[in-house]
Amino acid sequence: MKRCEVCGEALPFLGLAYHPPVCSLECLVALLKNRALFPHKPPDTLEGVEVYPHTRSFHSAFEEEVWRALRPHVTLEYEPYAIRVNETPRRMYVPDFYVPEAGLFLEIKGRPRNMKGFLKAQEMVDIYMISSKWWKLCRKKKKK
Numbered sequence: 001m002k003r004c005e006v007c008g009e010a011l012p013f014l015g016l017a018y019h020p021p022v023c024s025l026e027c028l029v030a031l032l033k034n035r036a037l038f039p040h041k042p043p044d045t046l047e048g049v050e051v052y053p054h055t056r057s058f059h060s061a062f063e064e065e066v067w068r069a070l071r072p073h074v075t076l077e078y079e080p081y082a083i084r085v086n087e088t089p090r091r092m093y094v095p096d097f098y099v100p101e102a103g104l105f106l107e108i109k110g111r112p113r114n115m116k117g118f119l120k121a122q123e124m125v126d127i128y129m130i131s132s133k134w135w136k137l138c139r140k141k142k143k144k
């Protein structure tokens with residue numbers, strides 16, 4: 001059984017390959033802060049990652065909800081980078097959030113589908129998926 005990387009609690013069996021390996025919002029924040037102890041290079045120094053000049057606001061209410069929950073705890077950037085997931089035809093994948101201190105991307109998706117871009121991006125950068133199912137499970141959890 002997989003356990004939360006922060007507190008050791010059992011994780012629900014739910015897309016363990018792509019959701020954050022933690023059991024709650026609190027543990028997600030702790031994971032991000034722990035990663036922040038190690039320096040991270042800007043992603044655009046990596047092969048296939050570019051700055052994405054994107055200034056649009058949230059695509060969904062769910063994105064905004066996650067942003068509001070995390071923003072008091074960690075610095076978040078909205079769609080700052082694009083990842084080249086295919087050469088010809090050229091296809092760029094733009095994860096929703098980047099946590100600069102943690103050097104980590106977060107993809108916010110109500111229902112994970114069309115995972116091809118995400119899985120390719122996962123080979124190139126550190127990225128986790130936050131689905132609404134996962135989010136609900138983790139928000140419910142209260143620390144004793």
Ligand SMILES: [Zn+2]
Pocket residue numbers: 004005006007008009022023024027
């Ligand atoms: Zn935990």
